Amino acid sequence: MALSHAILVSLLDRSHSGYDLAKRFDQTVGFFWPVSHQQIYQELHKLARAGWVRGETIEQADRPNRIVYELTSEGRQALDAWLTEPTSPPSFKEELLVKLFALEGANRDTLVMELGRRRALHIERLARYESIMAEHYPDPTVLNARKRGRYLGLRMGILTERTTIAWCDEAIACVGAA
Amino acid sequence: MALSHAILVSLLDRSHSGYDLAKRFDQTVGFFWPVSHQQIYQELHKLARAGWVRGETIEQADRPNRIVYELTSEGRQALDAWLTEPTSPPSFKEELLVKLFALEGANRDTLVMELGRRRALHIERLARYESIMAEHYPDPTVLNARKRGRYLGLRMGILTERTTIAWCDEAIACVGAA
DNA sequence: CGTTATTATGCAAATTATTGCTTAAGCAAA
DNA sequence: TTTGCTTAAGCAATAATTTGCATAATAACG
Numbered sequence: 129m130a131l132s133h134a135i136l137v138s139l140l141d142r143s144h145s146g147y148d149l150a151k152r153f154d155q156t157v158g159f160f161w162p163v164s165h166q167q168i169y170q171e172l173h174k175l176a177r178a179g180w181v182r183g184e185t186i187e188q189a190d191r192p193n194r195i196v197y198e199l200t201s202e203g204r205q206a207l208d209a210w211l212t213e214p215t216s217p218p219s220f221k222e223e224l225l226v227k228l229f230a231l232e233g234a235n236r237d238t239l240v241m242e243l244g245r246r247r248a249l250h251i252e253r254l255a256r257y258e259s260i261m262a263e264h265y266p267d268p269t270v271l272n273a274r275k276r277g278r279y280l281g282l283r284m285g286i287l288t289e290r291t292t293i294a295w296c297d298e299a300i301a302c303v304g305a306a
Numbered sequence: 307m308a309l310s311h312a313i314l315v316s317l318l319d320r321s322h323s324g325y326d327l328a329k330r331f332d333q334t335v336g337f338f339w340p341v342s343h344q345q346i347y348q349e350l351h352k353l354a355r356a357g358w359v360r361g362e363t364i365e366q367a368d369r370p371n372r373i374v375y376e377l378t379s380e381g382r383q384a385l386d387a388w389l390t391e392p393t394s395p396p397s398f399k400e401e402l403l404v405k406l407f408a409l410e411g412a413n414r415d416t417l418v419m420e421l422g423r424r425r426a427l428h429i430e431r432l433a434r435y436e437s438i439m440a441e442h443y444p445d446p447t448v449l450n451a452r453k454r455g456r457y458l459g460l461r462m463g464i465l466t467e468r469t470t471i472a473w474c475d476e477a478i479a480c481v482g483a484a
Numbered sequence: 485c486g487t488t489a490t491t492a493t494g495c496a497a498a499t500t501a502t503t504g505c506t507t508a509a510g511c512a513a514a
Numbered sequence: 515t516t517t518g519c520t521t522a523a524g525c526a527a528t529a530a531t532t533t534g535c536a537t538a539a540t541a542a543c544g
Contacts, residue, residue, distance in 0.1 A: 130401055131500085137408045147522060160403040167501060169524060191509055192523045211405055211413050214423060217431075217470075220398035223308050225338040225462060227389055230315045231455030235389050245392060253395075273484040277409030280477050284403060291469045292395075299458050306451040309530080325493055345531065347494060369538055370493040 131171050134161045136180060136199060136207045143198035146172050156278070159285055160218075172197055180206055231303065240303050247296035254289035257282060309349050310358070312339045314377060314385045317359060321376040324350050334456070337463055338396075350375055358384055409481065418481050425474035432467035435460060 134157050138149055149172075150165035172195075175181040180203030183195045199207075224246060231239060265271065265279045312335050316327055327350075328343035350373075353359045358381030361373045377385075402424060409417060443449065443457045 130399070130404065134404045137404055140408060145522095146524080157404060157407060160398065160400040162397045162399070164502065166503085166524080170501090188522095191521090192507080194523075207408065208413070211408060212416050215401040215405065215420060217424065217427065218398040218400040219340045220338065220396040221308070221340070222338040222396045222462070223393040225459045226308065226312045226315055226335060227393065228455035228458050229312075229335060230318060230385065230389060232451050235386070236451065238390050242393060246395065249395060268480065269483075271484075273410045273414065276480055276484050277406035280406050280473075280480060281403045283476065284400070284473050287469050287473050288466075291465050295458075295462050295465050298461065302446065302454055302458060305447075306449075306454050323493080325491095342532065343493090344495080344533085348496095348530095366493090369491095370536095372493065 131161070131163055131167060132175055132180070133207060133210050134163070135168065135171055135175065136203055139181060139197060139199040139203070140207075143196050145194040145196045147194065149197075156281075160281055175203070179203075228299070228303075231306070233306075236303060236306060240300055243296050243300045243303065247293060247300070250289050250292045250296065254286065254293065257285045257289060261286065308339070309341055309345060310353055311385060311388050312341070313346065313349055313353065314358065314381055317375060317377040317381070318385075321374050323372040323374045325372065327375075334459075338459060353381070357381075406477070406481075409484070411484070414481060414484055418478055421474050421478045421481065425471060425478070428467050428470045428474065432464065432471065435463045435467060439464065 134153075135149060138144065138152055138157060144152065146165065146169045149168050150163075153161075153163055153168070172181065172183065176183050176197070180200060181197045182200050183197045186194050186196055188194060224242065227239060227242070261282055265275070265282065268276070268279050271279055312331075313327060316322065316330055316335060322330065324343065324347045327346050328341075331339075331341055331346070350359065350361065354361050354375070358378060359375040360378050361375045364372050364374055366372060402420065405417060405420070439460055443453075443460065446454070446457050449457055
């Protein structure tokens with residue numbers, strides 16, 4: 129019930145085709161709402177049937193026609209209504225913690241290695257997020273409303289990565305000492 | 307491909323029925339791998355077909371028969387193999403960040419309220435986790451390997467909640483100032 | 485005492501999401 | 515110039531998850 133809304137939000141700025149949306153998602157909303165491009169295509173069909181978006185086919189000679197979707201006023205209303213509904217905290221599924229549940233002497237080293245691998249991965253992510261921050265949001269106090277929302281998404285990403293790295297350090301020490 | 311493993315991990319300690327597992331999940335693995343009891347029943351059938359668990363029906367007069375499942379040696383092997391595979395970071399879907407993407411003057415107050423609601427919720431969670439910590443893991447340095455794994459799960463929960471609360475505070479200030 | 489919750493146990497259908505495939509063009513190196 | 519990689523668009527099959535159903539005992543409410 130929420131992929132649809134993530135799409136509507138993306139169409140707020142301007143119209144997009146399914147492909148455009150998929151690309152855009154990868155760099156924006158996708159960080160905290162991951163979707164595949166197939167999901168987007170299917171969802172756009174549904175949204176069009178519901179009257180929340182309107183699609184316009186653009187003929188192309190050399191490649192498949194693209195369908196550009198724009199938000200309708202019904203869609204805009206639906207979006208506003210959704211904004212007033214309460215949200216639940218995200219349910220995250222952390223495979224690594226499931227594995228740690230099976231921790232015992234015999235697999236200790238395996239798991240320490242895996243923790244190190246994950247640590248490196250999160251450090252990389254943090255660097256990526258911080259460079260986006262430096263480039264696009266050097267001074268958050270001067271942002272307009274729309275941009276503030278996006279800034280906060282990135283900020284959450286940075287805080288999360290930092291916490292995860294700190295936890296990895298702890299975990300490596302803790303498992304190693306067992 | 308990982309609910310199955312979460313179940314196998316739970317069966318490491320001892321045999322359980324589907325219902326037992328569901329109960330146990332709610333308090334342990336479920337914090338970082340949420341599942342419904344229906345999912346567990348279905349997965350148990352699959353695991354039994356694959357030969358990773360063996361189910362034994364226990365007749366009951368007054369209520370539906372229970373089927374108690376135990377890990378087979380094939381299951382144990384499969385579990386060990388899985389532990390050596392690399393994990394990916396969890397993909398979390400944060401509806402609230404999608405909403406913040408639609409931030410503008412008109413919905414500012416709605417979103418500040420929602421942020422406050424969420425903040426309260428995370429404070430509650432943190433308190434819950436910290437009380438479990440105080441009760442079951444007062445001194446992490448003395449834990450055996452198996453318990454260390456579980457301790458780290460809880461620790462992750464606590465760090466995550468603290469970070470989320472800090473982010474909520476930031477976000478409330480930031481959106482409020484827009 | 486009758487009605488409503490809660491606990492206990494499990495199955496099946498519907499919905500959502502992921503994986504894999506297809507077509508077709510453009511570019512780049514062997 | 516043929517082989518291979520990438521972008522673009524979309525469909526179909528499969529897997530994962532959620533919702534809804536069923537049955538029955540026990541506890542609690544008023």
